[in-house]
Amino acid sequence: xxxxxxxxxxxxxxxxxxxxxxxxxxxxxxxxxxxxxxxxxxxxxxxxxxxxxxxxxxxxxxxxxxxxxxxxxxxxxxxxxxxxxxxxxxxxxxxxxxxxxxxxxxxxxxxxxxxxxxxxxxxxxxxxxxxxxxxxxxxxxxxxxxxxxxxxxxxxxxxxxxxxxxxxxxx
Amino acid sequence: xxxxxxxxxxxxxxxxxxxxxxxxxxxxxxxxxxxxxxxxxxxxxxxxxxxx
Numbered sequence: 426x427x428x429x430x431x432x433x434x435x436x437x438x439x440x441x442x443x444x445x446x447x448x449x450x451x452x453x454x455x456x457x458x459x460x461x462x463x464x465x466x467x468x469x470x471x472x473x474x475x476x477x478x479x480x481x482x483x484x485x486x487x488x489x490x491x492x493x494x495x496x497x498x499x500x501x502x503x504x505x506x507x508x509x510x511x512x513x514x515x516x517x518x519x520x521x522x523x524x525x526x527x528x529x530x531x532x533x534x535x536x537x538x539x540x541x542x543x544x545x546x547x548x549x550x551x552x553x554x555x556x557x558x559x560x561x562x563x564x565x566x567x568x569x570x571x572x573x574x575x576x577x578x579x580x581x582x583x584x585x586x587x588x589x590x591x592x593x594x595x596x
Numbered sequence: 597x598x599x600x601x602x603x604x605x606x607x608x609x610x611x612x613x614x615x616x617x618x619x620x621x622x623x624x625x626x627x628x629x630x631x632x633x634x635x636x637x638x639x640x641x642x643x644x645x646x647x648x
Contacts, residue, residue: 426618451618458609459620461628505622531615565606 426465428504430533432492433467441488443470446525446536448511448543453558455528455537456567464500464507468522468538471512480512517545517580541573548577548585560593 436442447455449466471480489501500507513519521542528537538546544562547555562568577586609617 426615426622451621454617454621455614456610458606459612459617459624461624462621463625528614530618564603565610567610 426504426506427531427533429465429506429508430530430535432489432494432503433508434533434535436485436488439488440472441484442510443472444522444525444536445469446522446538448521448538448546449509450558452538452543453561456540456543457561457565464509466509466511468511468513468518470519470522482510482512485510517542517549517576517582520576520579521546539572540568541576544568544573545576545580545582548582548589549580551585556589556592559589563593 433442433445437445446452446468447465448468449464450460450462451465454460454462469485471482471484473480486496486501489503490496495502497507500509502508511518513522521538522536524542525536525538528535540562544559547559577583612620
């Protein structure tokens with residue numbers, strides 16, 4: 426993981442990606458107990474090409490394959506870790522990146538989405554595994570409810586939250 | 597009581613340093629990979645014995 430994060434930081438320093446932060450299962454594990462996951466999700470801002478509004482992952486793939494990384498479907502394997510780069514789409518993800526938490530992984534600086542943004546994004550995505558992760562956060566009192574409520578309100582996720590809560594309390 | 601103990605166990609695991617938690621994930625991934633490979637080998641043996 427250390428080498429993986431170091432490579433992502435180098436890619437950022439070389440201007441291939443902008444701001445980034447760890448999300449998905451590894452983001453959840455930053456706050457909760459470890460569990461099995463296959464890959465590392467990186468939320469990322471891609472530099473825009475002048476005269477174009479299209480966002481492309483090609484520069485990331487080109488950069489990493491030149492470094493010897495192998496493409497595996499939607500993911501690219503960086504030092505044993507399949508990594509999926511998720512370009513930020515929408516205000517919630519943009520805010521999540523802006524408010525990401527800086528941390529240190531064995532001497533490598535990196536960023537992780539806040540617990541509240543991870544919950545909000547999981548709620549927005551809405552798959553069964555996302556709901557299970559939200560339940561884990563709630564069960565372990567690992568979110569600041571005031572901050573979460575404010576995010577949910579700002580991004581129009583209150584109805585989804587009410588729906589989730591009614592299901593969660595039934596279970 | 598068991599639920600409370602389980603919650604405390606999870607809290608303790610959650611409080612481990614991030615790199616230690618990632619090492620646990622990496623171990624789980626290695627176990628899963630070798631289980632997949634061994635399952636694949638078993639399936640291949642079954643398939644080859646069926647075609648023989």
